[in-house]
Amino acid sequence: MSLLYAEVIGDPIAQSKSPVIHGFWLEKLGLSGRYDRHQVPVEGLADYLAQRRADSYWRGCNVTMPHKLAILPLLDRLDPLAERIGAVNTVVREADGTLTGYNTDAAGFLEPLQPLLDQTHLFRMARVLGTGGAARAIVAALAERGFVVVLAGRDPAKARTMLDELTAQDDHHAIDLAHFAQATDFAFDDREQCLDLIVNASPLGMTGQPPLAFDFSHAPPRSVVYDIVTSPLDTPLLQQAREAGFETVDGLSMLIGQADVAFRRFFGATPPRAFDPELRERLTS
Structure with a gap:
């Protein structure tokens, strides 16, 4: 008997941890489905989607x-958030065989920050390092939550273009990634009631x-440092x-946060998040 699968x-x-996460939730919920990994080279992406469709x-x-960007023109429709971000990290096959692209990176990125975001701040600033597909979702999510974004990339012009595409305000800044590698003697002002993030959104x-x-003289006092890299989990940063x-x-x-959103769309069930500590142990064992 064939099983529903994603x-x-x-x-x-090979390094992806997503099969462990989705497999864990399927196991805990007792659902008859499976979640695999599949290596797809760039030149094979169109054929892969045609076969799966x-x-x-x-x-x-x-x-x-x-x-995340190359898949856009191969889909039948885009969720409005994915269209605005310009990157897709989740594809869902609809009942009629059409393919819809979503971006769950934004929601997944914000999930662990929610207790901080629920607070009131006089000022919010995020230094985001990287200009790839994940960075697009992160920049859009942070700008929507009232952050002034300093986006750093090897090509500052690309960073500036990304900010212009993803944000409505003009108070965000693009900068060369190398700027943060050198120490600074900048004297930060009082950061009481401010929320500062340092985000590595690059590989x-x-x-x-x-x-x-990254030289930590660029990090304001009480900054939160967020690294989206998962291998290794405890990065040098x-x-x-x-x-x-x-x-x-x-x-x-x-x-885990972005997988939660995707799992609901794939399998129509709510992930059992009460088991997160056990899931983390499995992912790091």
Whole structure:
């Protein structure tokens, strides 16, 4: 008997933790479904979607590097948020075989920050490092929550274009990523009732990638340091942040948060989040 299934696609894909997360929830809920990983090269993306579109047991897929932007023209429709962000990380096969693209990265990124976002602040600023598909979702989400965004990339012009596309205000700033690698003697003003974030939205620091060069003299007092990298989970950036006395958020928080939204669409069920501590143990064992 065939089972309903979903999967995660990318190239490479062996490092993805999504099968563990979705498989854990299916197990806990006692649902008869499965979640796989499938390596899809760039040149094979169109053929992959054509084959899956014809499979009524396929509920959809999560999309990781390098397909979050390339997949856009291959879909039948985009959710308004995904269209605004210009990146898709979740594809759902509808009953009629059409494919809809969603972006759950924004919601997943914000989930662990919600207790802070529920507070009132006089000022919110986020230094976001990276200009890829995940960064697009993060910038859009933060701007919507009242943050002034400083977006850093190897190409500041690309960062500026991204800000102009994703934000309605003109008070955001684009800067060269190398700026944050060098120490600064900038004297931060009083940060009481302010919320400051440092976000690594790039693959730098990931296993097999160069490290992220960030000097913590650029971090205002009481900043929260958030690294979306999941392999390794405890990145050098997070280790350095803790040593410097900053609160940290790791990449599993965003990964589990975005998977929650996708799981509901794939399997029509609510993930059993009471088991998050057990899920984290499984993901890190």
